[in-house]
Amino acid sequence: MSPLPARLPRDLHPVAWWLWALGLAAGASMTTNPLLLGLLVAVASLVVAVRRSDHPWSRSFRIYLWIGLAIVVIRVLFRILMGGGYGTRVLFTLPEIPLPDWVLDVQLLGAVTQESLLAGLYDGMRLATIVICIGAANALANPKRLLKSVPPALYEIGTALVVAVTVLPQLADSVRRVRAAQALRPGPTGRVGRLRRFLVPVLEDALERSLQLAAGMDARGYGRSAGLTVGQRRVTGALMLGGLIGVCIGVYAVLDTTAPRYLALPLLLGGLLVALLGMANAGRRVERSRYRPDRWRAPEIVIASAGLLVGALLRQVSRSDLDTAYPSLLAMPEVTLLALLAVLLGALPALVAPPAATVSAREAARDTAPVGAAA
Known part of the structure; x- marks a missing residue:
């Protein structure tokens, strides 16, 4: 008996990836439990690591991870700067900066308590998790194919959509290209000089490539309707x-x-x-023909349903179990079986999704294909 043929590599429908990611982001918005938020980030990272392709936008997920870390750090620092004195467990005390009398209920520095730091950490983790989930969708979904799936009524603003959707994925590819170019020529050795020499070309290249794509779509009459x-x-x-x-x-x-x-x-x-x-x-x-339109198959339906189910189950947890969804700042957070299963359900695309259409996957599929299959 011959073995079952391996699944052919292909790109999934981009809307399926976005529905999955938005379900995870909606679930993250309904809890401040750091354990659940950390699991959501781990699930999104696992799916991206297993199912991302070798396209330029697939490298943008690392940028979202750094943005999420910066959000957490800034949120905690603001708690310290704006005064984290509420609570009973004082960790350390900073010199308080006096403010005018007309500034009510606002202080700078002062006593920093454990409750205030944990509140800033939990809030920052929730926002960072939402950003990382959106970054997972950007790393997995083809932004150009996503524009093919938008409703016809939005075609007239296709140029703005192209710039908004592709500028950050193009940023990751621009970082790689600028680093490779600067490695071949000398430059400033100071920290500020190196940052300016690196940051300006990266931003200019990413924005210019996105505008070129938008201009090409506009030149071909994308979204125009006459008469x-x-x-x-x-x-x-x-x-x-x-x-x-x-x-x-x-x-x-x-x-x-x-x-x-x-x-x-x-x-x-x-x-x-x-x-x-x-x-x-x-x-x-709007009259427009589509060459090889994206179709919904069983993996797309399962992946989109898994993401939406994660959001629905975590919403149920936030309504029925407040101690799990919003843990106390004075106790160790806990995770129930329902909440754990809801989060782990988000990792289903790592098992269900077919291999990404990378160069190596396409070569492997071509080598393992039976003779005459191409005909």
Whole structure:
């Protein structure tokens, strides 16, 4: 009996990776437990290490890790700078800087307690985890193929989307290229001189390459729709603006417990419906063919469902088990079985996703393919 054929390397649908990452980020926003947040970062790092490709944007995940570390450090330092005196367990005391009387409830330095440092650490870890989860999506999803999957109504702002989505992934590739170029020529030896010599070309190259891609799309007529009448533009604008106003009022009414309940959800749903109608009306006027469109298969469905399920389960934990989701600053954080399973579910793409379409994976697939398969 011949062995089962290995899965062919391919790039997954970029929306599946983004839904998975957004599910992890939503779950991280619903807890301050450092154990759960650390596990979420480990899960995202594992999936990126196993399933990322050799494209330039795949190297951007390391930048997000450094950004997350900087967020935690800055958050803790602000707790110390703005006074971390609330609490009972004083760790050390810094000379307090006196402030005018009109500055109420604000102090600089002073006594620093264990509770204030842990509060800053937990808040910083939550924000850093959200940033790292978004960075995992940027490292795994092809940003160019992601633009092919946006609704037709958003094609007209495709240039701005290209610059926003590709500038940070291009930054990682620019770092590699600038380092290789500067290694071949001498330069300043001082720390400030080396930083300026390195930082300016990296930022300029990353932004210039993103703008070149956007200019190429604009030159090919990406997102343009001709033959629009004044009435069509006004109808589309009215629908989009009315939907946005309805969504804003509905979200405010949902969050405000004093608002009438019979207006909260109907306004929110009505605003979403009107906005969708406006997007559908704008999308019908955009005619564009797609070469080899991305299709949803079983791995995409499983990966997107796993990410959304992580967010749903951690939301349930935040509602039913406050001690686990928001641990006390005076006790050791704990993790329940449900919370642990919810986080570990996010590592499912490492097992389900097919191999990434790297150069080595494509060569291995070509070598192991049966004779005549290419025909």
